[in-house]
Amino acid sequence: MTTAFSSLREHADPTQLSVLNVADADSVRAVLGREPIPSAYLQSDADEQLLISIGYNQGVKISSIRLGSAASLAHAPKKIKVFANEPTLDFDAADQAEEVPRGTAVAVLELTEEQATGKEPIQLRFVRLQSVSSIQIFVESNQGEEDTTRVDTIEVIGAPIATTKMGDLKAVEDDH
Numbered sequence: 001m002t003t004a005f006s007s008l009r010e011h012a013d014p015t016q017l018s019v020l021n022v023a024d025a026d027s028v029r030a031v032l033g034r035e036p037i038p039s040a041y042l043q044s045d046a047d048e049q050l051l052i053s054i055g056y057n058q059g060v061k062i063s064s065i066r067l068g069s070a071a072s073l074a075h076a077p078k079k080i081k082v083f084a085n086e087p088t089l090d091f092d093a094a095d096q097a098e099e100v101p102r103g104t105a106v107a108v109l110e111l112t113e114e115q116a117t118g119k120e121p122i123q124l125r126f127v128r129l130q131s132v133s134s135i136q137i138f139v140e141s142n143q144g145e146e147d148t149t150r151v152d153t154i155e156v157i158g159a160p161i162a163t164t165k166m167g168d169l170k171a172v173e174d175d176h
Contacts, residue, residue, distance in 0.1 A: 005063050008056065008108075011063025016134060020091065021045050023148070027171070031095040032154060036048035042174045043153040048142050050077075050149055051094055053087055057136040059161035062129035066155040067137065068118025074144025076116035077151060082107040084129055100128060105138075107108055116143055118153035131161065 017032045023045040030040030044050050062084075069076035069096060081097060083089055084106050094113045106128040114120035129135075135156060142149040 004027055005159055008060050008062070008158050009036075009085045009161070010132070011056045011058060011060055012156075013055045016053070016087070019042055019052045019117050020051040021047070021049055040152075041049070041069070042141075042154075043075075044149045046137070048146060048149045049091060049095075050137075050151065051089065051091060052137040052139070052141040052151075052154065053089070053134060054136075054154075054156060055087060056132065060124070060132050060156075060158050061161060062124060062135060063126050063157055063160035064157045065125050065127075065135075065137065066118050066121045066153055066157065067118050067139075067151060069150045069152050070117055071114060071152060072150060073117060074142065075148060075150040076143045077108050077111055077139045077141075077148050077149055078116060079108075079140040080122075081105040081138040081140065082109070082124060083138070084132045085134055086136050088135045089136045089138075091138075094136070095140070097138075111143075118163040121157060130157070132158075155167045 019028050021044050023043045027040050030037040095107045097103045099105045115122050
């Protein structure tokens, strides 16, 4: 059986969306929420780094992400690190992390121009992302060594893990 991969946006938990070092806190839900606003974007505040965290309402498998800035290649992400199930990750830990097996990052990548502008997905090692409750994306630098980084598009591609949602179960009435 082949699993069909699609956007995991509908499985994102709105209470578990966060971005550290973002200039405008209101832009987080506008970009990461279930109904993104096309004109919204995330821009770093104090420096070029961003730490994006997306939690899910059920376990998911992740195959790729689309992350980029269509507005300005110079401000688009360049070096990123991807983590799974690390919702309390901070900048120091993310900055120092190495890729598995030596470290906790499931991927350390330098984006091409096509990936940085969101035109091409960033393929991830699917085997490392089989049971994910949250994903963290650390944007370490941008394409033009600018003071700030801008992200217009974040789309996580994968599939939910087949589970029973306990909230969907109905009580069976006993007639005896």
